[in-house]
Amino acid sequence: MDHSMLERLLREAGVPELLDVLVERLGPTDLQSLLLEVYRRRASTITPSQLLERYERDRFVRPSRATLEALTDFDRLIWSQLSDAYTAIELSPVCPLGTNAAIATVDQNKVLTTLRNTEVVADATNVLALECASRRRLLHTDRQNRERVRLCTSHRVVRGQAYKVEGALPHFRLLALCVAGRDEGSFRFETSTLLEQIGFYLRVLREASQFGYPAHHFRVAITDLEQGRREQVLTEQVLSPLAANHSDILCELDPNRETGRGYYVGACFHIYATNLLGTEMELIDGGFTTWTQQLLSNAKERLLISGLGTERFLNHFGTSKPGL
Incomplete structure (x- = not known):
């Protein structure tokens, strides 16, 4: 303020x-x-007439313009492509006060805070990180336990900032993935989980074309956030295998990326696709964070998060089915 x-x-x-x-x-x-x-x-x-007036003018309460059919169909597609290793969970609409500010250093003014020491979920990955940390803590009777916790959700999030895009609402559906585990040395946890999550998103985007949301010219861009120290291992163990398995996908390092620095650590990635209008769009953002390290006070903890804005994808790539 x-x-x-x-x-x-x-x-x-x-x-x-x-x-x-x-x-x-x-x-x-x-x-x-x-x-x-x-x-x-x-x-x-408050009178009934005042209530209706507020409903019609408050940007936080207006319904999504995405069709329920489209959202349901896309969620069904997601679950069909999700590895059995991942557990899909339904989050509460709210989470503890400070879920964003305490671990992700997001200003509380960007979050819809409630009166009951909670806040409306603004980023599902933050809440998945809490659940990952809770489940990892149960494994900490053996502090060397490397068992991974993999969680996924499709959740409507609410954000407090006003978006400048015409017609954009402060709430939207977000597909979010998290995988938590312990450092395995030689960047092995990082490279294997990057392959895992990027491969999932590519499968989803490919299959979406069969349901009226054609996407092509996929591009995967990975950024080394450790001043180039990880570029070789990222190239050899992530980009090269992706390129070998997907000959039509451009896989590259992106050393010039500026967004996400200070938010992600180690490495981060974007996945781009081009729609029928020939517009390339960034669809998926992901990277490693220190959130579970902070939550569990253990520097050996590792966490990869990523997300796709469902309605944004439906809006810009839909043909036979309307997105927004």
Whole structure:
């Protein structure tokens, strides 16, 4: 929030220390009780006509323009291509307060915060990371345990920032994958999981063409985030096998990528495809993070996350079936 606006609010409230009282002197449960009563009273004054007006103008509550049939069909396609090693789970609509800010260093203003010390899921990979860490902790009776936890979800997320794209809503469906495990040395965990997840997305995109969403000219771009130290192993153990198995796909290193630096560590990747209009689009973003290291206080933990915006894909690649 703008500092001058905050000063004005505190001044008009007539309680200069109001913010300090709410943040520092009230415990989470007491603050929750106070705010629940505030909004209970406010809700009691809302008329039906005001409710309808709010529904029609609030960007957070308008329904998606994607057809339910298209979303359901695409989810069915996803599960048909998902390896049995992955467990598909249905997430709660909310997660603990700080899920984004604490591990992903995302500003809380970009998240829809609730009154009950929770926040609406803004990025499913953050929540999958929590679940991965919880399951990995159960394995930590043996701290050398390398058993991998693989999770996947298709979830509607809500983000607080206003998008500049015309017609864009703050909520959209996201396909998210996470695989967590322990460092295996020689970058083996990293290269094998990259092959695993990139291969899955390529299968999904290929199969989508059979369902009215043709995509072609696939391009996989991997970025070494360790100043070139991993370029050779990424080329030999990820890009070369991908190119050998998919002769029509361009597989390359992308040392000039700027997005994701500071968010991802080790390596990250993009997958691009071209639609029938000849427009190449970035569809999948993924990379390694330190989230499970932070959650489990164990520097040997490894985590690969990735995601595909379902409605964005349906919108720009759909032919026989409408996306948005």
